Amino acid sequence: MNRNIIFLSVIGTFLILSVTTTTFPFEYNFLQLHMTQSKVKAVEGQVEEGEHEEEGERHSNEEDRHQEDGGSYSPLSQDNAKTYSSSNKTTATTPDNLSITSLMKQGSPIIGNPTAPVTLIEFGDFQCEFCARFAKVTEPAINATYIQTGKANMVFKHFVTHGSDSVTAAIASQCANEQDQFWNFYKMIYENQGPENSGWANKENIKKFASQIPGLDEQKFDSCIDSQKYKSLVDNDMILGVSLGMQGTPSFIIVKSDGSKPETLLGAQPFPSFQSIIDKKSKE
């Protein structure tokens, strides 16, 4: 009898713990819905601003060049979409600034018109199965309805919580972004996603996947991964995600183009959920 009681207590505690921890994000979601940009706390341990001033200037020039170049191919739908990929720079990220200009300066991959009134920021992990679900099911609908029509743009931020292979995949994606191939890489990786931490996303396999992307300079890509060039960018994205209260993947923040009025969406929600917020944001 005593053994049964102990067993039941252990199982009960575990059950309560699992229920409370997994439902917590929804409480947070409620808080985030009412979050204003000014209320977001500053990130601790950020890279000093001066460190990247010079890079920032160079980066801005590259941004201008991109803007002049105009659109490129969208891998997420069969149609051509206007995409914008800023060059990658390791800059300090602060949740105080979620404007599209700031996000581009941070080196985050962007798809869609940079002047669109609404920005959808995805916090994802390439090993996360729900992120793959979003990429396969919901993202194409968002792309067709809002991104290709210039009503919104989308930014990807790394929130790596699934182990070291996730970090490798995140760095690799930034290496692809360096060659304006992030969204091809994004599609490729989610379509080939394997079981978590089974080695499918290790350096060698990532290089194999990348070799299938047309137009990607393999040599440049491989040396970029080997040097872990974008490790600090991924770390900064992670810091940003944590400071914004992200608890899991995928998580989304939808903001106006100037970074104001952020609203959080947690989970691989279907298209109508995004539609309700983006439409509301467009009218604000």
Add this chain to the structure above:
Amino acid sequence: MVTKRNVTTKVPVVQSLIQRLELMLISVKLVFSHWIYIILAGTIAAIFWIIFNVFEQLLFFSPIVVFYLPEDAITGFILSNITAILLGMVVSMNVYVLRHSRGMKFNAASFFSGSSIGVLSSTCASCSSLGILLVSTLGGAGITLSTFLSNYQTPLRIISIALLLWAYYSISSRLTRSCNIVYDKSDP
């Protein structure tokens, strides 16, 4: 001769299996002949259906109430439905036993382990805050644990269904057990 022997040993096994299935059905009829137990089972099943589908990221309440079923989630959805229904039935039958039969105990171990495994396996641990909690408290071991929970979702769900079926069998056999008359030998 060998064939005959096989036949004679198989028949009682099949007969006993059929008998047990019949007893299980009788126990269901016995409990669910009262509407209160049907409501209780339905409520429990509905609560767990919501929990499973929220964890599986198929059901959302914010910003709008929405349910969707993408292709990759169909297997998990079927298994979680079976688990939710079994949970409803087992809880209801246990309540019936506790209310009507003195001295009878319900198979708590299989019920609670089945239900907790069912709940735990219904989420992608690494994708949720459970993963963050495990990683932040247990470090590398947390990653291993959350990876295990994420990668073995389907087998864990099947185990939870098996445990709940065992709990159901156990409770139904107690409900339909024959009464034994114990004679007092000292009594002339």
